[in-house]
Amino acid sequence: MTAQFLRRVAALSLVASCTALASSCSLFRTSVPAEVTLGMHAATPAQVAQLDFGRQARFAKCVPPACPTRTPKTLAPETPSQPIAREAAVTPAESVAPAPLAQDPATEAESSRTVIVQFGLGSAKLSSAARSQLNRAMGDPLHVRRIKIVGRTDSTGPLAFNESLALARAIGVRDHLRKTHPTLAATLTLQARGACCFIASNDTVAGRTQNRRAEVVFQMTDEHLP
Secondary structure: OHHHHHHHHHHHHHHHHHHHHHHHHHHOOOOOOHHHHHHHHOOOOOEEEEEOOHHHOEEEEEOOOOOOOOOOOOOOOOOOOOOOOHHHHOOOOOOOOOOOOOOOHHHHHEEEEEEEEEOOOOOOOOOHHHHHHHHHHHOOHHHEEEEEEEEOOOOOOOHHHHHHHHHHHHHHHHHHHHHHOOOOOOEEEEEEOOOOOOOOOOOOHHHHHHHOEEEEEEEEEHHHOO
16 A cells, blocks of 8 residues: 555656656747748749859759859949940041152253264264364363263274274264363263164165264253253
8 A cells, every 4th residue: 555655656746847847948948930930831932043153154953042142243344335436446547748859959950962973984083073063062161060972883894893993983082072171070981882873774875974973972050051
């Protein structure tokens, strides 16, 4: 009888202890808002989001709040596209007129005059008519700048003889100009070639007479031409 009573008392004590423990736990329970509880049980739809950027960019499904969010750092700055005017893009090059070439005053004012004197057959002696012709063409020797003398022959005779005869005719003209005008300061140049550069046919006497000649080119200023 006593043992059974003790067992009942022990069982009641155990029940009372459990009840007291349960009551103490309820004091520390944190209340959860209803909207949070509802949000936890509500189904959140998944969405497609971009992961990474550039060549590493890829897309995947995610459920907020696990989806990546756009921040000012990830947003590319938007620069307004402004049309470029054609006039501003291409600037035409300014056309510059070429400067005129400077001319030598002496060359610009110079004029030339050619005189042809003729010789006898096989002769390098100047006739009186040839000397007068050269004197008239010379004019004022102080204003003659250059004199070019070219000796020629006809086609008759050996070539070597014609070459020396052509040179002798050019020298004869030079010597006459120097003798007539001792103060001559012009530049004298001589050329000679026999049986060459004919001005008439050698088949006639008149043609051969024209080919036995010396060509004298005087270069002087315009105002002193004879």
